[in-house]
Amino acid sequence: MKKWKKIGFTVLLASTTLLATACSGSTNSDGGSDKGKTTIEFMHWGGDETFEGVYQERIENFEKSNPDIKVKTITVADDYDTKLQTMIAGKQAPDVAQVAENGSGFASKNAFIDLNDKIKEANIDIPATWGSAIDLYTLDNEIFGIPDRGGSSLLYYNKILFDEAGIEYPNENWTIDDYYKAAEALTKDTDGDGEIDQWGSTAGDYQLVWGNFLQANGGAVIKDGKVVIDSAENQATIKAYDEAFKKWSVSYQIAEDKVNRFQAGLVGMNMTGFWDMNSNATVIGDKFDYGIAPMPIGTEKTSWSTGSALTISSQSSEKEQEASWKFIEYMASEEAQQLVGKDLQDCPANLKTLNSDEFLNQKVEGHEIDLSAIPIAQERVTIDGLLTGPWYSEATTEARAKIKEMLLGNLTPEETLSTLQKNLTDIVAKY
Amino acid sequence: MESKIVEETTTSSNIASKERRVKINRRWFFIFISPWLIGFLGLTVGPMIYSFIMSFTDWDMLTKMEFIGLDNYINLFKDQIFLLSIKNTFIYALMSVPISLLVSLGMAYLLSFKLKGMRFFRTLYYLPAIVPIVASSILFTNILAANGLLNKVLGYIGIEGPAWLLEKGAVLYGFVLLALWGVGSTMVLLLSAINSIGDEMYEAAMMEGASRLKMFRSITIPLISPVIFFNLITGIIGSLQTFTQVYLLTDGGPDNASSMIVPYLYKNAFSYYRMGYASAMAWVLFAIILVLSLIVLRSSKMWVFYEEEVK
Numbered sequence: 001m002k003k004w005k006k007i008g009f010t011v012l013l014a015s016t017t018l019l020a021t022a023c024s025g026s027t028n029s030d031g032g033s034d035k036g037k038t039t040i041e042f043m044h045w046g047g048d049e050t051f052e053g054v055y056q057e058r059i060e061n062f063e064k065s066n067p068d069i070k071v072k073t074i075t076v077a078d079d080y081d082t083k084l085q086t087m088i089a090g091k092q093a094p095d096v097a098q099v100a101e102n103g104s105g106f107a108s109k110n111a112f113i114d115l116n117d118k119i120k121e122a123n124i125d126i127p128a129t130w131g132s133a134i135d136l137y138t139l140d141n142e143i144f145g146i147p148d149r150g151g152s153s154l155l156y157y158n159k160i161l162f163d164e165a166g167i168e169y170p171n172e173n174w175t176i177d178d179y180y181k182a183a184e185a186l187t188k189d190t191d192g193d194g195e196i197d198q199w200g201s202t203a204g205d206y207q208l209v210w211g212n213f214l215q216a217n218g219g220a221v222i223k224d225g226k227v228v229i230d231s232a233e234n235q236a237t238i239k240a241y242d243e244a245f246k247k248w249s250v251s252y253q254i255a256e257d258k259v260n261r262f263q264a265g266l267v268g269m270n271m272t273g274f275w276d277m278n279s280n281a282t283v284i285g286d287k288f289d290y291g292i293a294p295m296p297i298g299t300e301k302t303s304w305s306t307g308s309a310l311t312i313s314s315q316s317s318e319k320e321q322e323a324s325w326k327f328i329e330y331m332a333s334e335e336a337q338q339l340v341g342k343d344l345q346d347c348p349a350n351l352k353t354l355n356s357d358e359f360l361n362q363k364v365e366g367h368e369i370d371l372s373a374i375p376i377a378q379e380r381v382t383i384d385g386l387l388t389g390p391w392y393s394e395a396t397t398e399a400r401a402k403i404k405e406m407l408l409g410n411l412t413p414e415e416t417l418s419t420l421q422k423n424l425t426d427i428v429a430k431y
Numbered sequence: 432m433e434s435k436i437v438e439e440t441t442t443s444s445n446i447a448s449k450e451r452r453v454k455i456n457r458r459w460f461f462i463f464i465s466p467w468l469i470g471f472l473g474l475t476v477g478p479m480i481y482s483f484i485m486s487f488t489d490w491d492m493l494t495k496m497e498f499i500g501l502d503n504y505i506n507l508f509k510d511q512i513f514l515l516s517i518k519n520t521f522i523y524a525l526m527s528v529p530i531s532l533l534v535s536l537g538m539a540y541l542l543s544f545k546l547k548g549m550r551f552f553r554t555l556y557y558l559p560a561i562v563p564i565v566a567s568s569i570l571f572t573n574i575l576a577a578n579g580l581l582n583k584v585l586g587y588i589g590i591e592g593p594a595w596l597l598e599k600g601a602v603l604y605g606f607v608l609l610a611l612w613g614v615g616s617t618m619v620l621l622l623s624a625i626n627s628i629g630d631e632m633y634e635a636a637m638m639e640g641a642s643r644l645k646m647f648r649s650i651t652i653p654l655i656s657p658v659i660f661f662n663l664i665t666g667i668i669g670s671l672q673t674f675t676q677v678y679l680l681t682d683g684g685p686d687n688a689s690s691m692i693v694p695y696l697y698k699n700a701f702s703y704y705r706m707g708y709a710s711a712m713a714w715v716l717f718a719i720i721l722v723l724s725l726i727v728l729r730s731s732k733m734w735v736f737y738e739e740e741v742k
């Protein structure tokens with residue numbers, strides 16, 4: 001019996017020690033140089049399709065003009081945050097990592113280096129190149145990410161339904177009131193059976209929509225690290241939003257079947273990110289033809305950000321950081337950004353690229369669509385404090401849950417905002 | 432042939448060779464179980480100890496671990512969503528385990544009748560249990576939708592079903608229904624236990640004029656009680672650890688009405704950067720399951736009947 005216990009205890013001790021050292025291990029250089037060549041690791045999400053569409057060509061071009069740098073890409077299909085988290089914890093962080101709203105969480109734990117100096121050295125005019133979109137990648141005045149893929153909330157509208165209803169198309173000066181008027185006119189019972197079969201909008205609890213509306217009316221969810229969601233402007237905005245949903249939006253019960261009613265020509269307007277440009281264009285036909293406009297404005301002209309940026313890991317050696325910066329500089333250059341916007345695969349972050357004729361004159365899946373809304377929307381990007389803190393995930397989940405309850409009719413708008421004020425403040429305090 | 436009884440003399444050499452044999456056997460024993468033992472210690476016990484240590488820290492996977500004593504555990508019991516998760520998990524377990532057992536017992540009993548075509552029905556009712564839980568969860572997003580299959584069927588018999596996945600009061604029932612869909616494996620275990628009961632008992636009882644119900648209650652149930660006991664314990668442990676279905680169907684919604692302990696633990700560990708806090712949650716869950724299992728184990732002496740015990 002004694003021997004058994006001894007062996008067992010030794011193995012137990014050994015495996016626990018192994019585990020402990022593995023988890024608190026020393027700094028590993030994950031790239032490394034090989035005969036003067038520096039290898040850097042680049043990680044992004046979206047799977048192979050995204051790699052081929054948005055990154056592959058740019059990486060090849062960069063490697064051609066920088067023969068002493070090799071880029072090793074890690075394509076993540078799912079659970080990107082978890083993977084990045086475990087890599088950083090295991091001291092195996094990729095040199096360059098794509099981030100979006102999840103960036104500030106990692107940045108607050110010093111996962112990335114400050115890029116302010118490098119930007120100044122490279123003489124990049126920040127407002128002209130990216131506008132306020134870079135606020136999403138700024139924490140305590142330290143810029144940790146360079147915008148690489150842009151994109152903001154856009155209002156997609158079905159031209160055919162608008163023509164039928166005799167309403168003018170949305171444009172960059174459309175107000176929220178215009179939007180509600182159009183939503184009302186587009187909601188109909190087309191076959192007279194007492195049930196609505198055409199809706200004005202798909203607006204729901206997606207924060208890109210109601211968050212945009214709050215900002216447009218001068219309000220915010222979180223500002224300067226403080227929760228300000230229960231304000232007079234927000235009360236008015238959310239009340240109108242709630243009423244509009246119940247009258248003119250596709251209800252949750254109906255939307256549960258996950259049918260894309262906008263593409264089916266049953267909904268007048270859909271507000272979402274840039275990513276629907278191509279898929280919508282493939283279904284243009286008798287029932288569906290679309291145009292885009294920036295989000296409706298209020299007292300402010302705002303858009304909700306949907307872009308992503310590239311960061312440099314603080315775990316990388318100086319050589320790797322230098323190589324990574326060269327890589328990022330190229331990715332953000334106008335030449336590379338044009339490749340991002342080629343065929344509308346994705347939306348460049350560089351404003352100069354967005355405003356160029358080369359980008360704007362492109363056809364979408366062979367169709368001609370007026371793309372001028374895209375740079376306008378991108379220039380209007382305003383970052384809410386909800387997105388720039390490690391609380392992003394928890395706070396967004398809570399906000400969406402309560403807004404959904406309101407839209408389902410279980411909470412009044414006043415209750416929703418006052419509950420959120422309390423709960424979001426508790427959440428922010430945890431960080 | 433004459434059989435000689437060879438007496439083993441207790442010489443020192445005999446004792447020594449016996450000890451050597453025992454030593455050699457012991458060595459082989461360890462060699463054979465070493466793969467499993469290493470795996471168990473390194474991949475189960477080791478991480479358990481590490482997680483226990485983590486539960487007393489504020490580790491977020493990215494910065495240094497700082498010891499914070501019992502703060503995680505104290506905060507757990509102030510965390511409204513965690514308390515709600517415990518409540519939801521218990522309600523779900525209290526509903527799904529007994530109902531599943533009753534349904535599978537009933538089905539097993541009916542399937543034990545020696546009628547033609549029983550094999551077909553046995554296979555049919557077992558099939559849902561081999562569908563991967565991910566696939567059946569996604570399938571149920573359509574079945575439990577407000578205008579989904581279940582409500583359409585209920586509509587035919589005049590009942591207006593709730594929006595299972597959108598209403599706080601209905602969502603847990605939706606999960607119970609999903610659990611019921613998978614009773615196949617429990618049913619098969621009970622069926623084989625029922626079928627292994629010899630006919631003699633029933634024949635003797637029938638001769639004494641016992642009704643079918645009496646036979647079921649006094650013969651069948653006691654004799655299969657070990658299998659019921661097994662399914663009860665595994666059912667409790669499994670239902671308290673529900674994760675996949677919640678993650679895929681509602682992600683805890685609507686508004687945390689279906690939030691259960693493991694999904695909430697997962698969110699805290701991987702979305703909210705609170706690994707230490709999540710570890711504390713895991714250990715609280717462990718304690719709950721341990722206590723409940725012990726209770727069922729102790730109570731089993733009163734109602735589980737093992738044939739071998741009959742002298």
